[in-house]
Amino acid sequence: MERIAIVGLGLIGGSLGLDLTRYGHPVVGIARRAETAEQALAMGAVTETGTELALVAGADVVFICTPIDAVVATAEAIAPYLSEGAVVTDVASVKGELVPSLEALWPGFVGGHPMAGKAEAGLAVAEAGLFQGRPYVLTPTAATNLEALARVRAIATTLGANLCQCQPDQHDRAVAWISHLPVMISSSLILACQGESDPAILALAQTLASSGFKDTSRVGGGVPELGTLMARHNRTALLDALTQYQQQLEQMKALISAEDWDAVHNTLTQAQTARPAYLL
Numbered sequence: 001m002e003r004i005a006i007v008g009l010g011l012i013g014g015s016l017g018l019d020l021t022r023y024g025h026p027v028v029g030i031a032r033r034a035e036t037a038e039q040a041l042a043m044g045a046v047t048e049t050g051t052e053l054a055l056v057a058g059a060d061v062v063f064i065c066t067p068i069d070a071v072v073a074t075a076e077a078i079a080p081y082l083s084e085g086a087v088v089t090d091v092a093s094v095k096g097e098l099v100p101s102l103e104a105l106w107p108g109f110v111g112g113h114p115m116a117g118k119a120e121a122g123l124a125v126a127e128a129g130l131f132q133g134r135p136y137v138l139t140p141t142a143a144t145n146l147e148a149l150a151r152v153r154a155i156a157t158t159l160g161a162n163l164c165q166c167q168p169d170q171h172d173r174a175v176a177w178i179s180h181l182p183v184m185i186s187s188s189l190i191l192a193c194q195g196e197s198d199p200a201i202l203a204l205a206q207t208l209a210s211s212g213f214k215d216t217s218r219v220g221g222g223v224p225e226l227g228t229l230m231a232r233h234n235r236t237a238l239l240d241a242l243t244q245y246q247q248q249l250e251q252m253k254a255l256i257s258a259e260d261w262d263a264v265h266n267t268l269t270q271a272q273t274a275r276p277a278y279l280l
Helices: 011-022 034-042 068-081 099-105 146-158 168-194 199-208 211-217 224-233 235-257 261-278
Strands: 004-007 027-030 048-050 061-064 087-090 112-114 135-138 162-165
Touching: 004 011, 011 027, 011 146, 027 034, 034 048, 061 068, 061 146, 068 087, 068 099, 068 224, 087 112, 087 146, 112 146, 135 146, 146 162, 168 199, 168 211, 168 224, 168 235, 224 235, 235 261
Parallel strands: 004 027, 004 061, 027 048, 061 087, 135 162
Antiparallel strands: 112 135
């Protein structure tokens, strides 16, 4: 079994640890706070833990599970301790601006993004089996070591994830549509509702809100820090998606204003027909 190191014991890092220890891997977990490290050990997410980055020494594979803006700095900090031939991978939801820097830092780097999240964050909400049946994107480039890629693929397969490979920029454009844009839309929906000027109507709307509003507002009620990092580090692709979404809204607004109900029906039919392709 490969020795695994996980730097960052939040939802993703903790969930990885729960699965990998269950499959027999020795897992060393590294957290910023000693309390988090101890919690990870107590819940069985790691077999060894601490707060020192030097603990990555001897690891065969290292998962960097920090926030997006700390990934490169973390890689720089652990590089002196890594064994020759060690594989380093990350779990960040943005790849384009990270992958070139990380490849330059470590020849055994493989970009990764397991697409399995929750509205909540932190080790307390980590769970075994989180990646089962969920997409796990790998973003190799011409510089990627093929053996390193194969080892990360093998681990992702062990997790029961559905593997996908693409270029870093392709990843960022795709996740802008299906992950980052929905966060911005959903949060805007909540704030638009909050803009109702009549307190009685607002209270009534909150009382009447049911599954439809719950579904469409869920990701907008997520962790603000994560949404901000998405916008900051995938800015170009997200702005393109927001612009096209805004144009779509304007088209719908124009059809309703013109009372063109046939066109409204056709638009909604197109959406109904297209949706299943996103739910495979």
